Amino acid sequence: QKEVEQNSGPLSVPEGAIASLNCTYSDRGSQSFFWYRQYSGKSPELIMFIYSNGDKEDGRFTAQLNKASQYVSLLIRDSQPSDSATYLCAVSGGGADGLTFGKGTHLIIQP
Amino acid sequence: EPEVTQTPSHQVTQMGQEVILRCVPISNHLYFYWYRQILGQKVEFLVSFYNNEISEKSEIFDDQFSVERPDGSNFTLKIRSTKLEDSAMYFCASSEVYNEQFFGPGTRLTVL
Numbered sequence: 001q002k003e004v005e006q007n008s009g010p011l012s013v014p015e016g017a018i019a020s021l022n023c024t025y026s027d028r029g030s031q032s033f034f035w036y037r038q039y040s041g042k043s044p045e046l047i048m049f050i051y052s053n054g055d056k057e058d059g060r061f062t063a064q065l066n067k068a069s070q071y072v073s074l075l076i077r078d079s080q081p082s083d084s085a086t087y088l089c090a091v092s093g094g095g096a097d098g099l100t101f102g103k104g105t106h107l108i109i110q111p
Numbered sequence: 112e113p114e115v116t117q118t119p120s121h122q123v124t125q126m127g128q129e130v131i132l133r134c135v136p137i138s139n140h141l142y143f144y145w146y147r148q149i150l151g152q153k154v155e156f157l158v159s160f161y162n163n164e165i166s167e168k169s170e171i172f173d174d175q176f177s178v179e180r181p182d183g184s185n186f187t188l189k190i191r192s193t194k195l196e197d198s199a200m201y202f203c204a205s206s207e208v209y210n211e212q213f214f215g216p217g218t219r220l221t222v223l
Contacts (some may be wrong), residue, residue, distance in 0.1 A: 034211075041204050043214040044154060088154065096142050096166035098156030099212060 023089030134203030
């Protein structure tokens, strides 16, 4: 049974600070790792993906992957109130595999 | 920017009735997926579809469910005999190459 674990939060971060979101996964065969943002009542929105160990930066977002530790993280720099949402970690074995999602971390950016 | 679309946005049905949820994936995408999210719970994979056949399905996707790509643009999910526990948001997703999946806005299914 593939599992993806996230702290449900809420994680409260002051505006302008760095928000750090973490995720662990159980299946060592996982190949692809994704972060989605989901606003209340809306669909998941892809914000980052990473396939290789290390860091990947895109604007204010940095995804970090450590396959040995089965750990994925997302850093959000210069957090804005509009970043307040639930962040979903998802993993896949590759190919046309479906994504296995965590329950998400509820992030609140305090103005 | 191209996006996945889904219809209807909200479907109300009686227990035991058949429902068909419709999706139009992004036009150059080759892989199609259905997910569901029960209120307050995590997003769950149902099925993936590639080259006109099912690639992978989860334990949730039992004989009550079926998928079809009836033409070059639509992708449908049929639930033959709905149960109360089928009430959820159903999301369609598509990807050009495998894995970077883009989600539609969802259909809220309410089974009474």
